[in-house]
Every structure is written in C-alpha cells, then in structure tokens.
Amino acid sequence: MKILVMVKQVPDTATQVKISADPKAIETTGITWIVSPYDEFAVEEALRIKEKRAQGEVVAVSLGPDRAKEALRSCLAMGADRAIHLLDTAWTGADTLTTARALAALLKQEAPGLAIFGRQAIDDDMGAVAAQTAELLGWPCASWIMEEAVDAGGSSVRVARQVEGGLEVFDLPLPAVVSAQKGLNEPRYPTLKGIMGAKKKEIKDVKAADLGIAVEPPALTVVTLEPLPARPPGRIIQGEAADAAKELVRALREDAKAI
Amino acid sequence: MAGAFWSVVEDDRQGNPKKVMAEVLGEAGRLAAKAGGQAEAVWLTDKASEAGVKQLGEWGAKRVLLLEGAAFAPYRGEVWAAALADLAGKESPKAIIAPVSTRLRELMARLAARLGAGLSADSTALAVDGERLVATRPVYSGKLLAKMTWAKTPWLATLRPNVFRPGDAQPGAAPQVDRPSVAAAEAALKFVERREESATGLPELTEAEIVVSGGRGLKGPENFVILENLAKVIGAAVGASRAAVDAGWRPHRFQIGQTGRTISPKLYLGFGISGAIQHLAGMRTSKVICAINKDPEAPIFKIADYGIVGDLFEVAPLLTEEFKKLLEK
Numbered sequence: 127m128k129i130l131v132m133v134k135q136v137p138d139t140a141t142q143v144k145i146s147a148d149p150k151a152i153e154t155t156g157i158t159w160i161v162s163p164y165d166e167f168a169v170e171e172a173l174r175i176k177e178k179r180a181q182g183e184v185v186a187v188s189l190g191p192d193r194a195k196e197a198l199r200s201c202l203a204m205g206a207d208r209a210i211h212l213l214d215t216a217w218t219g220a221d222t223l224t225t226a227r228a229l230a231a232l233l234k235q236e237a238p239g240l241a242i243f244g245r246q247a248i249d250d251d252m253g254a255v256a257a258q259t260a261e262l263l264g265w266p267c268a269s270w271i272m273e274e275a276v277d278a279g280g281s282s283v284r285v286a287r288q289v290e291g292g293l294e295v296f297d298l299p300l301p302a303v304v305s306a307q308k309g310l311n312e313p314r315y316p317t318l319k320g321i322m323g324a325k326k327k328e329i330k331d332v333k334a335a336d337l338g339i340a341v342e343p344p345a346l347t348v349v350t351l352e353p354l355p356a357r358p359p360g361r362i363i364q365g366e367a368a369d370a371a372k373e374l375v376r377a378l379r380e381d382a383k384a385i
Numbered sequence: 386m387a388g389a390f391w392s393v394v395e396d397d398r399q400g401n402p403k404k405v406m407a408e409v410l411g412e413a414g415r416l417a418a419k420a421g422g423q424a425e426a427v428w429l430t431d432k433a434s435e436a437g438v439k440q441l442g443e444w445g446a447k448r449v450l451l452l453e454g455a456a457f458a459p460y461r462g463e464v465w466a467a468a469l470a471d472l473a474g475k476e477s478p479k480a481i482i483a484p485v486s487t488r489l490r491e492l493m494a495r496l497a498a499r500l501g502a503g504l505s506a507d508s509t510a511l512a513v514d515g516e517r518l519v520a521t522r523p524v525y526s527g528k529l530l531a532k533m534t535w536a537k538t539p540w541l542a543t544l545r546p547n548v549f550r551p552g553d554a555q556p557g558a559a560p561q562v563d564r565p566s567v568a569a570a571e572a573a574l575k576f577v578e579r580r581e582e583s584a585t586g587l588p589e590l591t592e593a594e595i596v597v598s599g600g601r602g603l604k605g606p607e608n609f610v611i612l613e614n615l616a617k618v619i620g621a622a623v624g625a626s627r628a629a630v631d632a633g634w635r636p637h638r639f640q641i642g643q644t645g646r647t648i649s650p651k652l653y654l655g656f657g658i659s660g661a662i663q664h665l666a667g668m669r670t671s672k673v674i675c676a677i678n679k680d681p682e683a684p685i686f687k688i689a690d691y692g693i694v695g696d697l698f699e700v701a702p703l704l705t706e707e708f709k710k711l712l713e714k
Contacts, residue, residue, distance in 0.1 A: 143525045252506045254494035261498035266573035269491040295577040308644045309637040346503030349532040360689045370693045371703035384652040384673040
C-alpha cells in the first residue's frame with residue numbers, strides 16, 4: 127500500500143519569533159526550523175504500517191518554500207522512500223484551503239491508500255488542512271487518532287480518535303485521511319545510515335501547473351501580526367508557607383475575584 | 386434568516402447544549418448587533434431536549450435551527466458537513482461560529498472546504514470592522530497574535546472556550562424553532578465503539594473554569610493526589626506538563642501545552658511547573674495565573690499574576706485547607 131504523509135516545516139518551539147518589517151510575516155533569519163511535531167507522529171505511523179505489512183511505499187509531501195526541502199530530507203532520513211515538494215510562488219501566502227486544494231490534487235494523481243497528516247502544525251495552529259483535503263476529495267476522515275490498524279486486505283482502517291471524555295473507534299474504507307494526535311506512537315530518530323541514505327533519495331519538485339490547478343486567492347488572509355499585550359507585573363507572595371497560602375487565597379478572592 | 390450569525394451547538398450528547406454555548410451565542414449576538422442580523426443556533430443531534438432548546442434561547446439565540454435525526458450520532462464529519470453546507474446554501478448566514486472541541490474543529494474545517502470559505506480556528510477575539518470581520522488568534526506557540534480577515538462571507542471561525550463573554554441572560558426568552566429538512570449524506574465512517582475514560586469526577590480540562598496543573602516538581606505519579614484533593618475543593622480540572630506526561634505520570638489527555646490541550650481557564654494554578662515555552666503555549670491566555678515553585682528563577686513566574694516561591698508539598702495542602710475555609714463560609 128502506498129501512503130502519503132503531509133509534513134510542514136515550522137519554527138522550533140524554543141526559537142525566538144519576531145515580526146518582520148512586513149507586519150504580516152515573521153523575521154525568518156536566525157530561526158531554527160523543524161518538522162512540526164505532530165507530523166513526525168504521522169511519518170512514524172506510515173513507516174510502521176509499511177514495516178508491518180512488509181510492502182508498500184511511504185512518500186513524504188510538503189508545501190513550502192525552498193527550505194522545506196530540509197523537512198522532507200528529515201522524513202527521508204527517518205525512512206520515507208521518496209518525497210514530493212510542492213514548490214511554487216503561486217502558493218506564497220497560502221491559507222489552509224489553498225494548501226488543501228494543492229494536496230487534494232496531488233492525492234488524486236498519486237492515488238495512495240492512506241494519507242496521514244499531523245493533527246495541526248505548531249506555527250499557525252489552524253488544524254484544518256487534513257479535514258479540508260478529505261472534504262475536497264470526498265474521502266472519509268478521522269482526526270486526532272490515537273490508534274490505527276489497517277486491515278490485512280488493505281481495504282479499510284480501524285482508528286481510535288480522541289474526543290472529549292474518551293475515544294471513539296471507527297472503521298474507514300480506504301482511501302482515507304487520518305490525522306495524528308500525540309500518543310499514537312513514539313517517533314524514531316534517524317540513524318546515521320538513514321541520514322546518509324536520505325541524500326540519495328528523490329525529492330521531486332511539483333508546481334501548481336503540474337497538478338493542473340489554477341491557484342485561487344486565499345479565503346483567509348493575515349491583516350497583521352502583533353506582539354502579545356504585556357501582562358501586568360505579577361506579585362510574589364512572601365512569608366512563611368502558611369501565611370503565603372492564606373494571603374494567596376485572600377488575594378484570589380478579593381483582588382483578582384478569580385474564585 | 387439571510388445574514389444571520391450562526392452558532393453551531395456543542396452538546397453533552399445527551400440532549401443538552403454545553404455551557405460554552407453561552408459564550409458563543411453571546412459573541413454571535415454582539416457581532417450581529419453591530420453588523421446587522423441576528424444570532425441563531427444550529428443544532429445537529431440525535432436527541433434535543435426541550436430544556437436545551439429553551440436554554441439556547443436564554444443564552445441569546447433568536448432562532449434555533451434543529452437538525453434532529455439518528456444519522457447525526459455519533460458525529461461523523463462527512464454527514465454533519467454535508468447537512469450544514471446544504472442548510473447554509475439555503476439560508477445564507479453571514480457568519481458560522483462554533484466553540485473549539487475535537488469534533489467541531491474538524492467539522493468547521495470540512496464545512497469551510499465545502500463552502501470555499503475562510504476559517505479562523507481557535508480565535509480569541511472577533512471584531513466587526515466596517516464591512517469586514519477581523520479575528521484575533523494566537524500563533525507561534527502563543528508568542529504572537531495574528532489578526533485575520535476573510536475574502537468573503539460566510540465568515541467561519543471556531544472560538545477558544547472561556548475567552549468570550551456570555552451575553553446577558555434572557556430568562557424566559559422563547560426562540561423560534563425550525564426543523565428544516567436537509568439533504569442526507571451517507572456515512573462513510575462505521576462506528577465500532579466508544580471507550581469512556583475512567584471518570585475522575587472532575588471537570589473536563591478544556592472546559593474547566595479552574596485548572597490545577599502539576600509538573601516534574603511533583604516527583605512521581607503518586608503525588609498527583611495532592612493536586613486532586615485541592616481540585617475537588619475548588620471544582621477544578623487537573624492537568625499536567627509535558628515533562629510529567631512524558632515521564633508516564635499522567636495519561637496524555639491531561640497534557641497542557643503545545644502537543645497537548647490548550648486551556649484558558651479563569652484561574653490556573655501551576656505546581657512544580659517551570660513554564661517551558663511549550664507549556665505556556667497551552668495556558669497563557671488563562672485569566673489569572675498562579676505559580677508555586679521552589680525555583681525563584683522558574684520562567685513561569687514571568688507570566689504569573691501571583692507566585693509563591695516554596696515547596697509545593699507544603700504549600701498545596703495549606704492552600705487546600707484555606708480554600709476549604711473560604712468556600713465553606
């Protein structure tokens with residue numbers, strides 16, 4: 127079975143993020159880029175399915191600027207067989223729907239049995255692309271999955287998706303879209319052999335025209351990025367533990383009116 | 386009604402809207418008052434209680450569009466999105482908003498794709514600005530805020546719970562109730578089972594008004610009972626940092642932060658949590674933040690409204706006693 131895994135390159139959580147001269151974007155110099163953590167769960171799961179079935183192909187896909195190739199290279203080092211880079215200036219400023227349209231067109235061409243996404247990318251935290259791609263294709267979709275089992279015949283997948291208060295288990299006919307929640311697996315680290323091997327694997331550039339699509343203007347756009355409003359300075363309550371506890375409870379009731 | 390501000394109802398699956406709907410309908414009402422139109426609730430369910438419909442009216446829904454049928458339970462995105470899109474096509478609402486929940490986040494994404502509309506997920510503010518709507522939402526682990534706008538209507542957005550103000554309650558308000566028929570879509574997902582989490586007797590993390598959270602400073606899973614005792618007294622949910630979850634002390638569903646749940650309670654109390662960026666990403670929009678930590682240099686003190694530098698094993702039981710005294714008064 128062929129599996130496509132969608133990944134996004136995002137700034138490392140610990141990286142400092144500054145607004146650029148163009149207030150719609152961040153300053154990208156000096157940023158450490160990583161594969162979005164939920165997408166790593168997706169890559170890991172795809173590799174496990176392939177290993178378990180002892181056949182198939184894992185293809186990593188990313189839409190982004192030139193530097194997104196590094197993210198794809200990381201996926202290849204983990205064990206993906208090949209990669210596709212959706213690279214076109216027409217996709218600059220793409221919103222989730224624009225991205226979903228591109229991915230849906232690619233999925234139509236590639237015709238995999240399963241498309242795995244991360245639950246959300248940790249830069250814009252929209253968490254919409256997986257479900258939107260499924261909707262455009264008319265494929266079934268299960269979001270936030272914690273468990274997955276593809277049946278022996280490769281015709282359906284059983285998933286447990288996280289919902290408030292529990293897990294819901296569903297069978298989805300394939301092809302289908304699923305999105306990975308933390309807890310699905312523990313992503314592997316690339317081995318040295320994997321890293322060396324990744325250099326020889328194919329990363330194919332694909333433009334919008336190659337997918338036969340005309341890129342429409344985004345339905346949602348950034349007006350501006352803003353720094354967080356400053357929080358009022360906090361207060362450290364001094365004194366013996368018993369007095370401090372008493373004072374904190376008083377302050378929460380009388381000053382902050384929080385309880 | 387054309388130009389309406391729709392609120393998609395999240396419920397307890399037993400026929401009662403969740404109280405987060407007071408916030409969503411409150412916001413829909415405020416936006417409608419500014420932009421013209423009225424607040425309406427759209428409820429997809431297999432069973433709506435009469436009290437629930439009335440409740441939506443008291444929270445500000447002028448009209449309730451009730452899509453009631455066995456096909457709507459359990460939630461399946463392909464069924465719900467098709468029904469909502471069909472109804473939106475007939476009614477032409479100006480905006481469709483919903484609270485953030487696992488299923489409504491997915492539903493709204495599917496709906497946006499179906500309608501070719503923009504979607505602002507996990508928004509923390511909405512404002513009518515002339516002819517357009519502007520959403521505010523945290524991005525980059527909550528380090529920045531992005532203001533977003535839509536190219537056209539309908540405007541779709543999900544709203545972070547506990548952030549938006551409920552409207553003024555309208556006791557006795559009787560909403561118009563309609564049961565429109567919609568095109569039925571066939572379900573592709575086949576339901577197998579639902580596995581309930583062991584009941585903690587405490588509120589759900591993302592919905593709780595007060596959250597007590599523990600980190601590595603708790604030293605082991607057995608010590609979470611100290612926080613549970615406090616939580617029981619003040620009606621709080623208990624969460625954990627990534628460090629505590631990765632150490633296997635708590636199941637992942639209790640994790641607060643970037644790879645866990647995003648919360649925005651009225652009161653957050655962190656015990657033995659250093660305040661790594663990835664934790665702050667999941668709780669920094671909390672209204673009042675308290676931190677109890679031995680280390681005076683812990684980054685969480687930088688964003689805390691109140692802090693106690695001290696041993697949580699000493700402070701937490703004292704706080705439990707003090708809260709007990711306060712609330713028994």
